[in-house]
Amino acid sequence: MHILILPSWYPNHANDIKGVFFRDQAQALAHYGHTIGVIALQRRSLRTLFPKKQNNKAPHFELDEGVPTYRCQVLEALPKIPYGNYFLYKRAAKTLLANYVEENGWPDLIHAHSTLFAGAVASEWGNENNIPVVITEHNSGFALNIYRPWQLKVADKATQGAQACIAVSPSLGEVLDQRLPSSKGRWEWIPNVVAERFNAPASKKYSAGPTRFLNLALMTEKKGQYDLLYGFSKLIGGGTKAELWLAGDGPIRAALQELANQLEVSSQVRFLGQVAPNQVPSLLQQVDAMVVSSHYETFGVVAAEALMAGLPVIATRCGGPECIVAEGDGLLVPPRDPQSLASAMDHIAKNLSEYSPHAIAERSKSRFSGAAVAAQLTYLYTRLLTSNSKVSQPKS
Incomplete structure (x- = not known):
């Protein structure tokens, strides 16, 4: 099964702890026998535009333990404009998605991590190209109630277009039921991976x-x-x-x-x-x-x-x-x-x-092992691919 992973944040180098569990899950799925690709966008604020040092600058492409990983940086230049940074992120992500498909072919399924903003882009792109979408939500911001109305609208629309919604804990699923009306009752619990x-x-x-x-x-x-x-x-x-x-x-x-x-x-x-x-x-x-x-x-x-x-x-x-x-x-x-x-x-x-x-x-x-979580995800992926008629004819 060809699975494309689109995380909202991701490690930029070997010692980076940010989003390390996304990488662990991608590696676990690859070890389980799936064909895995990753598109990772690094979101940077204006405050980091001219850092004194730019150590560990991520390459645009690497084979990360055999997993093709495509990277680019997105400057969040429009923080005060509703939807501004989302549109910048979406433009960069869709460019990488097109490059990925050209070099690796169409995935069977796209699995995004967090609705803001990877899940939102995946949902839109998947529906445009008849590719089923799974979104896993990890973000504590929904429980802490820190998001603006426009961000909640983006997240809610993302869940509308997803064929499956996963929360990393039952408690988070209950929060998301309240915050995102379109997803109410749809959140399944599959935990994060703990690496071997x-x-x-x-x-x-x-x-x-x-x-x-x-x-x-x-x-x-x-x-x-x-x-x-x-x-x-x-x-x-x-x-x-x-x-x-x-x-x-x-x-x-x-x-x-x-x-x-x-x-x-x-x-x-x-x-x-x-x-x-x-x-x-x-x-x-x-x-x-x-x-x-x-x-x-x-x-x-x-x-x-x-x-x-x-x-x-x-x-x-x-x-x-x-x-x-x-x-x-x-x-x-x-x-x-x-x-x-x-x-x-x-x-x-x-x-x-x-x-x-x-x-x-x-x-x-x-x-929580890679094999245990990969087995749960594989069952979910198989269920979607066998029941969803949208997967048969991706756009060319």
Whole structure:
């Protein structure tokens, strides 16, 4: 089956974490036996028009582990004009789509990630050329209610033209039912892929010293690291021997470091900085548990990655983690609640031996591995291609 992937954002180089799960899914589908192509547009604002350095500039074409990947940059030059940046994006995307078809032939199906704007372009282009379209929505902006009316209209129209709509969590599907009327009742749940590099080694063991908790996230207020630090200070104050490793970077990093000093836990808190995707699996093998302290997540891929690596997970009930952390995998706690985080970390530290790394990893693999998710997507693709009469005659 020939599947063309059109993501709304995508990694630009090997160490880029932005949209890495889109690439993981494309690779998983290729390994499953499909013919896969990717069209990835990098959206740039006027503020980045003349950067001092342009490291890792993406090429226009590359074979990314055998997957043809077409790239270009789109300057979002019309931010204050409704539909302005969408039209710029659509023009660039349709040029790449034409180039792709000329060099690779017509795809059987196009799978877009996020309605704004890849899904909108895919929906229009697919209907123009009799190609069925699948849209997967990942975007937390719908739950946070940050979009303008014109953006919601673009997203809603995209779902009208799609033959299938996927949400990466049941919670996000419920939000989209409310925000996008044309899609109400149509959202199916298929999770994000966790790449094979996260598979737990057979010899995974917990550390013999203080229990090591890891938080891996962009350092912004919505990721809840303030709550986590307050909770961790309560944990340490109660006499539990533990360490907190904070991996990532962002606008509140300095404030978090200052808070750790104020709470007198700086000697037990490690700030690791940004961690490249290929370094995350080895990092997971150095810690005992993952903590996701977010205020909202559409999915929460780091929780699934930690489970695949055999780690128990503490996560807030913030949308996505509820469909990830199963019984025996860890604990779910309310968001914005430092005391609940402290109690959960204390429970994990005192009962770590009750969590089997092998059992946790196997449960996660059966749900989130590349093969498991590719099988679900293949079933959906096959259903569409056998039931949709539009696929038989693409335009020439």
